[in-house]
Amino acid sequence: xxxxxxxxxxxxxxxxxxxxxxxxxxxxxxxxxxxxxxxxxxxxxxxxxxxxxxxxxxxxxxxxxxxxxxxxxxxxxxxxxxxxxxxxxxxxxxxxxxxxxxxxxxxxxxxxxxxxxxxxxxxxxxxxxxxxxxxxxxxxxxxxxxxxxxxxxxxxxxxxxxxxxxxxxxxxxxxxxxxxxxxxxxxxxxxxxxxxxxxxxxxxxxxxxxxxxxxxxxxxxxxxxxxxxxxxxxxxxxxxxxxxxxxxxxxxxxxxxxxxxxxxxxxxxxxxxxxxxxxxxxxxxxxxxxxxxxxxxxxxxxxxxxxx
Numbered sequence: 001x002x003x004x005x006x007x008x009x010x011x012x013x014x015x016x017x018x019x020x021x022x023x024x025x026x027x028x029x030x031x032x033x034x035x036x037x038x039x040x041x042x043x044x045x046x047x048x049x050x051x052x053x054x055x056x057x058x059x060x061x062x063x064x065x066x067x068x069x070x071x072x073x074x075x076x077x078x079x080x081x082x083x084x085x086x087x088x089x090x091x092x093x094x095x096x097x098x099x100x101x102x103x104x105x106x107x108x109x110x111x112x113x114x115x116x117x118x119x120x121x122x123x124x125x126x127x128x129x130x131x132x133x134x135x136x137x138x139x140x141x142x143x144x145x146x147x148x149x150x151x152x153x154x155x156x157x158x159x160x161x162x163x164x165x166x167x168x169x170x171x172x173x174x175x176x177x178x179x180x181x182x183x184x185x186x187x188x189x190x191x192x193x194x195x196x197x198x199x200x201x202x203x204x205x206x207x208x209x210x211x212x213x214x215x216x217x218x219x220x221x222x223x224x225x226x227x228x229x230x231x232x233x234x235x236x237x238x239x240x241x242x243x244x245x246x247x248x249x250x251x252x253x254x255x256x257x258x259x260x261x262x263x264x265x266x267x268x269x270x271x272x273x274x275x276x277x278x279x280x281x282x283x284x285x286x287x288x289x290x291x292x293x294x295x296x297x298x299x300x301x302x303x304x305x306x307x308x
Contacts, residue, residue, distance in 0.1 A: 001084040003091045008100040008111070015117045018051045018090060019043040022123035024165075025054050027073035028082040030185040031124060031156040031163040036086050038153055039122040043089075046119060051090035052083055053112060055100070062096055073165060073172075073184075075216030078191065092116065105135030109143040118148045125152050158183055175221035175279035187228065187275035190217040194231075194267050197255065204289060206296050208241070208257035209267060211274065219256070224280045224299050226306040229260050230273040237261045239303040240274060243283035247292050259296070261303065278306055 021039035025032045036052065043050040058070045074082060076093070083091050094100060094112065103111070108129045113121055121140065129135040135143070137152045144150070156163045163183045171180035172188060181187050190213050197210035209229070213219065222243050229238040238260040244252050258274065280302055286292040 001080075001088055001091055003080065003093070006092055006094045006112075008094070008097060008103070010094075010111055010115060016049065017046075017117050017119045018049045019046065019120040019122065020051045020053050020092075020113060020116065020118040021088075022053050022121060022127055022129070024058065025052070025074075025079060025083075026058070026165045027168055027184060028079065028086070029073075029163055029165065029168060029183055030158070031153075033086065033185060034156055035122055035124055035153045036083075036088065038151055039120075040087060042120045042122065042151065048119060049089035050087070051092060051116070051118075052088050053092045053094065053116070054079070055094040055096040057096055059096055059101065062098060063101060070216075071218040072216050073168060073188070073218055075214065077214070078189070078217075102131050105130030105139070106143050108135065109140070114145060114147045120149045120151065122151045122153065125154055169218060172218055172220050172276075175223055175225075177220065177225065177276045177279055181277070187277055188220075189273055189275050190214070190219070191271065191273050192256075194270050194272055196268060197257065204293050204296075206259050206293075206300075208259045209272070211256045211258060211272065213256055213274075220276055221279065222254075223282045225276055226278040226280065226303045227258060228275040228277065229258050230275070231267055231270050236263050237303065237307050238263075238274075239280075239299050240276070241283070246283060246285045247289075259300070261300070 019039045019042045021036050023032060023035060040050045056076050061070055080091065123137055125137060127137050140150045159179055159182065161167055168180050168183050177188060192211040192213040194209045195212045220242060225240045227238050227240040229236045238258045240256060240258045242254065242256050244254055280299060284295065286295065
């Protein structure tokens, strides 16, 4: 996949014709996949490449009056990876700046669609462009100067609502990973690095991998989950805990720990992926180690039963 970072105003030079899909695409969920797959079909019909035009960071980071940190379903590196897996030929990432946000709809089209030699443009029904989202998809052809055609992808619904990044984020924050994954079309995934922890788990028969999750990912609700854990080219079953180890101390930082089933290797420093599948229970405080061990045994049984 070719990748280009654009800063307004973009360079204007002759480029090959292409079909361009438009969107922020946080999560690359089933609705986003429909937009990109529609663009790919249009590109195949014309014998030209499929491109995606997205932007970074999220507009709220730039436009908010307060300093804002956004947590993503797919931070930029994850988004790039999933775009490549979807078969996108060219990814354009526009730096979202005040100047970019102030473009009129006409100037957005002239600079970023006609300027990139789009022959067909695809986006969801609710995509907007230009200053304060003034440009709507139903109006896009009037700015096209007969340079490109337009396909509008209609709303995709599931679980009695629109398939959207907002709804998926809400499900993840509430621990409803089954529902989130249904809308995503794949298991919610975060990446990170295995780091040293207190090594307390190995003393009670449940050694865990402590994960420093890459910055930018939305972290699910505190509690215990059934997960899949990928290290290298192998995937293992596991149970993950997000919490503060409150049985031992009340002033610890939040940690993400994974007990990997039937696994006996040292993997400190490895880059890993965690796929989140199902929420079992909240973080609990036990009066003693015995109660914690009994609960962990039950969590392991529940994890094995879930994946069986």
